[in-house]
Amino acid sequence: MGNMPLLVLILSSIVKIVIIVHLLLIGVMAMIWSERRVSGWMQDRLGPNRVGPQGLLQPIADGLKFLFKEDLIPDHVDKPLYVLAPAMLLVPALITVAVVPFGNAITLFGYEIPLQIADINIGILYVLAITSLGVYGVVLGAWASNNKYSLLGGLRSSAQMISYELTLGLAIIGVLMLTSSLSLRTIAVEQGAYPWQWNFLIHFPAFLAFTTAMYAETNRLPFDLAEAEQELVAGYHTEYSSMKFAMFFMAEYMNMIVGSAVTVTLFLGGWHFFGLENVGGPVWSGLISFGIFFVKTAIFLFVFIWVRWTLPRFRYDQLMNFGWKFLLPVALTSIVVTGTLWIMTGSRLVVGIGNVVAAFIVVSIVAGLLVMNKAPEPAIQDSDRQITPSALDAIE
């Protein structure tokens, strides 16, 4: 980009930002529609199909409904933070996308424009830094609502996000070691055109750990304890209504989209697909590479919805045990194994096989230890379980 005139740089950046932000917003609408339709399909019912063809205009109707609802601020809330919290969740979700390369370069009017808003040399650290800020929106919204369900939801959510953030950060270190760069564009370029060259095969356990941690970070099922309806009404956004609630909602979907895009970049080869990204002239190949990236992200997002209707919710202690006793050791092992085998052999194949074997061994050891050290279940006494006549008398 060094030889590009400043004006072209600024103009192309503005155009890219406008397009990407709008794509994100449209993506949120598409996700809301597809989530409802796909869940309908998976549960053998119709889902919303009245507004527009196939119910496609349903998200717009929902948006209008949110806009025209009364913007209610309850009396008992801490007003400045209550108003600020949804924005503090939405803004990190929006600005993470700045470093995601959504395609190869495109040549317009003689200038080669990379399809990425900013290629900074610490790209993946930027993503981690900004996503780690999302937790403030949840915590502050929960606290400012001055409601016990909100606070419990917020505390659950923040504990969960802090725990899984570690796995999220450690799982990518293997990828960074083999790429020896933090820039997301370099990571995408380094992966070849064919699926067996992509990082998810070389770092398969890390890929699974990263994806799982991302589900937890975005508060999606099976990790949506922060808004477990049966226990906490709606969790941290119980007291929110109209557009403020919609902002929480949008941030959740935006996090999913950006998370999927980052995963595609890190592990699924970015915009590469059997060399298809090089077909056509300088303009078409750029557009095709963007299309490939788009389709990959969309497939990943479909898996989000698929998982939601397949897996039941974890219990809270299960969630913490899973995060700390399984995911974290797997991520740590992948660092050690990747580094050692890469230095010793320099072969991606050996690293890939070694990673899977090591992860299998670690999970077996942890599972074995857990089974052996399991405390005996406390015997439930009959008096705890049954309501005796004398207990009824006491209540009366």
Place this chain on the structure above:
Amino acid sequence: MNPEQILFILFGAVSLIGAIAVISFRHPIYSALALIITFFAQAGLFVLLGAHFVAAVQVIVYAGAIMVLFLFVIMLLNLGTLSAKGAIAGKLKGFAIILGILFAAEGIYIAVNALNDTAVASAQPATESVTTTTYDIGELLFTKYLLPFEVTSLILLAALIGVIVLVKRDSQEEN
């Protein structure tokens, strides 16, 4: 003024305002938030110095992790609004005055030097093209600063084990 100077003044001002707000707010949650803003402005200053890695780590570690735990503790303890004259202020008054005088002396020393353009002022990295990459930091950590690096990791390990021992003992006593 070039853009970098404008950004420096902006980040510096935000950092100072945030720092003052930390001790001015009556409510601990607002103080914690002001501290986060200060950390952010400092990350911006690091970026201006070309230390991108340090800026990212500043946000990840301080704004992203440590301050979340701070907020956690404040919320769980449910600390109310501090009264106009806290009980702590009286006890630590002498200490605060000494520290304040030291800090003021330091500030005046730097300001005087900067005005006279002597060594202290020109010691700051004046070349704008210097960008500390992650590669440079890694290389320095494993060559020149290997001993401090390893000592730090040992201290962290000791802290980690300490935490586990403390928590374990509590849960055993309960049983």
